[in-house]
Amino acid sequence: MDFEFDEDQVAFGAAVRRFLDAKLPPSRLRTIWDEGQGYRHEVWRELAGLGVAGSLVDEAHGGSGGRLTDLVLVLGELGTHAVPEPAVETAVVAPLVLSGFGAPALQQEWLPQIAAGDTIVAVAARPEGARVPDGATADVTLVRSGHEVHLVRPQRVTARPLAGADPSRRLAECDYRLDDSTLVTVDPAASLLIDTAGAAGTAALLVGLCDRLVDLTREHLLTRQQFGRPLAEFQVLKHRLVDVAVAVEAARSLTWNAGYRVGVGDPGAAMAARAAKAAASEAASRAGAAALQLHGGIGFTWEHDLHLWLQRAMSWERSFGIARELRAQMGAELLEAK
Amino acid sequence: MDLTLTPDQASFQDEVRTWLRAHVPTERLASPGTPEGLEQHRSWERTMFEAGLAAVHWPREHGGRGLGPIETSIFYDEYLAAGAPDRLNRLALGLAGPTLIECGDEAQRERWLSNMLSCDEIWCQGFSEPGAGSDLASLRTRGVVDGDRLRVDGQKIWTSHSQFADWIFALVRTDPEAPKHRGITFVMIDRHSPGVDVRPIRQMNHSSSFAEVYFDDVEVPLENVVGELNDGWRVAMVALTNERSSNLNTAAHFERLLGEVIDLVPPERRRDPRIAAEIGRFHEEIEAYRYLTLRTLTELSKGRRPGIQSSMGKLWWSEMQTRIHELGLEMLGDDAELLDPADAPGGFVHRYWLGRAAHIYAGSNEIQRNIIAERWLGLPKGR
Numbered sequence: 133m134d135f136e137f138d139e140d141q142v143a144f145g146a147a148v149r150r151f152l153d154a155k156l157p158p159s160r161l162r163t164i165w166d167e168g169q170g171y172r173h174e175v176w177r178e179l180a181g182l183g184v185a186g187s188l189v190d191e192a193h194g195g196s197g198g199r200l201t202d203l204v205l206v207l208g209e210l211g212t213h214a215v216p217e218p219a220v221e222t223a224v225v226a227p228l229v230l231s232g233f234g235a236p237a238l239q240q241e242w243l244p245q246i247a248a249g250d251t252i253v254a255v256a257a258r259p260e261g262a263r264v265p266d267g268a269t270a271d272v273t274l275v276r277s278g279h280e281v282h283l284v285r286p287q288r289v290t291a292r293p294l295a296g297a298d299p300s301r302r303l304a305e306c307d308y309r310l311d312d313s314t315l316v317t318v319d320p321a322a323s324l325l326i327d328t329a330g331a332a333g334t335a336a337l338l339v340g341l342c343d344r345l346v347d348l349t350r351e352h353l354l355t356r357q358q359f360g361r362p363l364a365e366f367q368v369l370k371h372r373l374v375d376v377a378v379a380v381e382a383a384r385s386l387t388w389n390a391g392y393r394v395g396v397g398d399p400g401a402a403m404a405a406r407a408a409k410a411a412a413s414e415a416a417s418r419a420g421a422a423a424l425q426l427h428g429g430i431g432f433t434w435e436h437d438l439h440l441w442l443q444r445a446m447s448w449e450r451s452f453g454i455a456r457e458l459r460a461q462m463g464a465e466l467l468e469a470k
Numbered sequence: 471m472d473l474t475l476t477p478d479q480a481s482f483q484d485e486v487r488t489w490l491r492a493h494v495p496t497e498r499l500a501s502p503g504t505p506e507g508l509e510q511h512r513s514w515e516r517t518m519f520e521a522g523l524a525a526v527h528w529p530r531e532h533g534g535r536g537l538g539p540i541e542t543s544i545f546y547d548e549y550l551a552a553g554a555p556d557r558l559n560r561l562a563l564g565l566a567g568p569t570l571i572e573c574g575d576e577a578q579r580e581r582w583l584s585n586m587l588s589c590d591e592i593w594c595q596g597f598s599e600p601g602a603g604s605d606l607a608s609l610r611t612r613g614v615v616d617g618d619r620l621r622v623d624g625q626k627i628w629t630s631h632s633q634f635a636d637w638i639f640a641l642v643r644t645d646p647e648a649p650k651h652r653g654i655t656f657v658m659i660d661r662h663s664p665g666v667d668v669r670p671i672r673q674m675n676h677s678s679s680f681a682e683v684y685f686d687d688v689e690v691p692l693e694n695v696v697g698e699l700n701d702g703w704r705v706a707m708v709a710l711t712n713e714r715s716s717n718l719n720t721a722a723h724f725e726r727l728l729g730e731v732i733d734l735v736p737p738e739r740r741r742d743p744r745i746a747a748e749i750g751r752f753h754e755e756i757e758a759y760r761y762l763t764l765r766t767l768t769e770l771s772k773g774r775r776p777g778i779q780s781s782m783g784k785l786w787w788s789e790m791q792t793r794i795h796e797l798g799l800e801m802l803g804d805d806a807e808l809l810d811p812a813d814a815p816g817g818f819v820h821r822y823w824l825g826r827a828a829h830i831y832a833g834s835n836e837i838q839r840n841i842i843a844e845r846w847l848g849l850p851k852g853r
Contacts, residue, residue, distance in 0.1 A: 133472065133473060133474070133475060133476070133479065133540045133764070133767075133768070134471060134472045134473075134768055135471060135473065135761065135764040135765055135767075135768040136471060136765075136768050136769075136772075137471060138471070141471075201471050346847075350847055350848070350849070353849060354849070354850075361852070362850065364849040364850055364852070365849075365850050365851075365852030366852065367840070367852060370839070370840070370843040370847075370849050370852070371836070371839045371843070373843070373847060373849075374839045374842045374843050374846075374847065375839075377842065377846060377847060378782050378785060378786060378842065381762060381782060382755070382758035382759075382762060382786065383758070385758055385761035385762045385764070385765055386754070386757060386758050386761055388471070388761065388765075389473070389757070389761045392471050392473055393473075403753075404757070406750075406754075407753065407754040407757050407758070410750070410751070410754050411754055411755075411758055456747050458750070459746075459747040459748075459749075459750030459751045459754065460743045460746045460747040460750055461746075461750065462746075462749075462750030462753050462754065463745065463746030463747055463748065463749035463750030463751075463753070464741075464743075464746045464750075466728075466732060466749055466750070466753055467732060467735065467740050467745075467746060467749060470729070470732050470733060
């Protein structure tokens, strides 16, 4: 039993952190917000050079053949920086589904491009009226239709761009024209893998985003003075941040576990991913509420960066399952087992 | 990262499971508060002792198995799964013993350790006082050096197991002039000495598991002092960092509690999504506790001393446990108002209130939040 990351995994995370600290500061994120649907995924291509996009792609297809555990800390860094591309869809869900269920020709066509960072993959939960980040701007979309999973090129997509609260998500409402030529698999395990890998990966993003919220709020408590002393000396404020920090550590622990279980194909992976995603969504929602409250008025301005993280948290809390539904699914399984 | 057992861990798990299956008493033991129950528990502990399983986390030279933190948790997971009785000498095995091993002298270890393991001597803890709860260092029980002994006067409170304990490890103030953390001494007091008076506290949950202990000019040999005179605060901190070993509040324990609650859900509510979501949430919280704990165990097993996770863990399990109890009470419906009969399903009413005590004992949850704020988040002290 060893519940820690190895040196390589820690170093990979640290390299991505250094890169994003330098290349994706809040000021650049703001320009990406301004570009809206016109943004062309430049950050992702730069990140691919570090091995992020190909981490879960096997070596024969140009990746490094890792497991999700290798990417958990990296996803945390992508979350901390609110990376604007659909990272979990492209670097986690697509490689796992295509290598697990795609025909060799399909793998040969797509996996090398994904690993190189040249392809952005979107994921749609249904073929009609689906709300999809990068729905109009992805290079290809994995579409679920019942138990079927399809891979759909832009020519077969009708996308209506939407004004999202976080414009760097490039939301669109999409319809997909599916037929035999787009079908990847009818194996229900593929749909389950989309849910599970998507939830585990998004949990990791959210934990990283929570770290950002806790750090910012901590910094504010230490520097902002009222009544002649730093806010950090007021116990009621300290305790509120402590409750958030504890919720984040709980979510982090569940996320490591989910990443591991998805990575080794453990039968408990689906439950572990749901628990991680529910806990991470809750932690993010509590961290966001506490951050906004403890920042006071300044946090409510457009000028302050806090809102960038709050609005992204709101989006990720909703991707790959909201907490209440995931908990109801877990509870129903436990009730049925008795 | 590898969440499978090593071959050694797997064979230890197998050994423990087999042994427990053969030896765990099939009938529930009576409460150790009764003479009959005390004898039953002693006899169970003696069986464990003879098998070398009394304190698996203690070093071999002191009668333990010398197991690391992960192996110890494997042991307790099996112990709980086997439905084995509550440990009788928890405070000796978890606090007094490890403290003696770390801070005691050879004669003291010789005198006490083996009797802790065999349960020939049972221990209780004399830290809290009526005027010293969260502010433990303000304790006032006096110890005055008189030749080769200390004369102890004062009062301790919330002393569990004291009705049947033989020894008390206590903090007493030996230098009233020194700053409050400096004038304290850690000392072993024979509970049967003249002048020691134990008075059970009747609790709001209709039972009595704690007591007050009064000391009236109790003579304690100076050789019972652990560490140096006036160095007791440091020794006490060693004891408290050991507090989580032999901890039975494991994820497996709460998993079993949640299982009991699931059994209480009436048929007509088993498809209610609100109930399902609550149960799913508790499952998630228990798993979070399991993996929070595993992070700590991993750090300990690599020789690092995690500073803060015990505070996080205590906060997490105590508050989670109350929420699980509350769902149990909701499922009991009108019966939640009734006192539990001795054979009640679950005994939730009793356990609910006892669980509330867990928010207060072993460092109140507010104190834990202060510790986390200061040591984890690096925020300043303050009110």
